């Protein structure tokens with residue numbers, strides 16, 4: 202099957218130019234444990250890349266390494282054509298304004314309202330009057346499909362789906378070029394997860410975002426991802442559209458994409474459900 206065949210509403214992604222993220226020969230470990238070695242990965246502008254791998258294989262570690270939150274032992278990471286090691290502090294901060302991150306548990310500040318949470322990156326990186334920041338926060342709230350009255354709510358007053366949306370609004374606070382999403386649909390029911398996938402696809406299309414999405418969610422992989430990268434044995438063992446995953450001989454990729462659950466999702470996607 203072909204990924205585009207299952208998603209007729211999605212336009213063809215922009216022509217693949219230079220990767221917006223280029224990882225080469227990456228090695229990351231903790232103490233005596235090596236988590237990944239000789240890992241290569243490309244993410245292209247304007248695509249939704251789904252990143253999959255068995256539990257504990259290092260998907261979150263890789264995301265954190267790309268974001269510079271975990272040191273690497275070897276290799277290079279380029280974002281927007283710049284080697285992250287070569288950046289001055291100022292250039293690094295400018296780079297951080299161009300990406301937004303949604304961590305696995307949403308990670309909103311519990312003592313701050315949704316509006317205040319969205320304004321955290323604005324306060325950190327921009328110097329704007331409060332009124333303008335309020336207007337911008339309301340725009341982001343609308344963009345992610347939350348009602349205006351969510352603005353003054355605390356995270357504890359929100360449902361799981363609303364927390365994901367609020368976290369996404371915060372990730373979009375600085376109008377980034379790339380968003381990193383770590384398991385954005387985990388913990389949502391299938392309808393909530395499908396709605397969230399639709400939202401990501403719409404935002405990608407309307408804002409021209411590049412989306413790097415760690416996910417276990419086969420529905421997301423079949424319906425919204427342009428390409429998929431699979432992590433196993435500390436490396437990216439397969440990278441390409443769904444067709445490439447389905448044709449892979451790698452044992453983990455094979456068992457993941459040809460398991461019972463995957464077959465059901467594939468059939469549903471082909472039938473347009």
Ligand SMILES: Nc1ncnc2c1ncn2[C@@H]1O[C@H](COP(=O)(O)OP(=O)(O)OP(=O)(O)O)[C@@H](O)[C@H]1O
Nearest residue numbers: 231232236254255256257258259260261262263417
């Ligand atoms: N700060 C750390 N110190 C030591 N080991 C760590 C650290 N962070 C992660 N690890 C280890 O790295 C490995 C990969 O973890 P990671 O969270 O990236 O897995 P994952 O692929 O995202 O898993 P899951 O799908 O379950 O979220 C695990 O063995 C984990 O225990």
